[in-house]
Amino acid sequence: MKALILVGSSDKQSHSLALGNKIGELLESKVDSVEVMNLADTEIPLYNRAIEREASYSNKVKEFLEQSVEADIIVWVTPIYHNSFSGTLKNALDWQHKTKFDGKVLGLASNGGNRSPQAVDQLMLVARSQGYITVPKRVCTQESDYDENLNLTDENILSRTNDFVEQLVSLANKIR
Numbered sequence: 055m056k057a058l059i060l061v062g063s064s065d066k067q068s069h070s071l072a073l074g075n076k077i078g079e080l081l082e083s084k085v086d087s088v089e090v091m092n093l094a095d096t097e098i099p100l101y102n103r104a105i106e107r108e109a110s111y112s113n114k115v116k117e118f119l120e121q122s123v124e125a126d127i128i129v130w131v132t133p134i135y136h137n138s139f140s141g142t143l144k145n146a147l148d149w150q151h152k153t154k155f156d157g158k159v160l161g162l163a164s165n166g167g168n169r170s171p172q173a174v175d176q177l178m179l180v181a182r183s184q185g186y187i188t189v190p191k192r193v194c195t196q197e198s199d200y201d202e203n204l205n206l207t208d209e210n211i212l213s214r215t216n217d218f219v220e221q222l223v224s225l226a227n228k229i230r
């Protein structure tokens with residue numbers, strides 16, 4: 055089983071990236087492979103429908119789409135930007151417009167805004183449009199849940215993150 059974690063922060067010192075890495079670390083012993091993709095580093099261009107129509111994708115986009123299709127479990131991790139999820143994440147998801155994810159398991163996580171669920175709630179709608187089965191547990195952190203080295207230290211959130219990962223793997227196993 056393969057897991058792909060997409061992180062949508064535009065900050066090199068990102069709490070969302072730290073959260074994505076933590077989720078990846080917890081998944082590692084439970085699945086065959088885990089990839090944490092920091093979208094800010096992938097150089098995926100702005101979505102372009104003409105390119106999609108002609109299927110003349112750049113290698114970066116092609117690679118991204120192939121990895122997306124191969125994954126059984128996908129996690130979206132986003133910072134809270136303007137009471138919502140980030141444009142970086144949305145741009146990557148727009149490239150997946152022609153890709154089918156029916157039956158794949160998705161987990162949602164965010165950082166920012168006093169642990170606000172605004173972004174993950176909004177991402178539920180995006181997930182529906184892509185055909186994912188979304189696990190009910192989500193992880194929403196705030197900056198004070200991390201230490202100065204961006205280690206996730208809040209005990210309640212750590213426990214929740216464990217439960218989140220268990221749900222992802224358990225649902226993916228049931229579907230297989």
Ligand SMILES: Cc1cc2nc3c(=O)[nH]c(=O)nc-3n(C[C@H](O)[C@H](O)[C@H](O)COP(=O)(O)O)c2cc1C
Pocket residue numbers: 063064065067068069070071132133134135136137138165166167168197
């Ligand atoms: C463009 C932008 C918009 C933001 N909008 C909000 C917001 O609406 N509400 C909020 O609580 N924080 C907002 N923030 C603060 C971020 O949520 C906060 O800095 C968070 O820790 C970023 O996560 P990261 O470290 O993973 O990048 C915003 C930050 C940026 C850069």
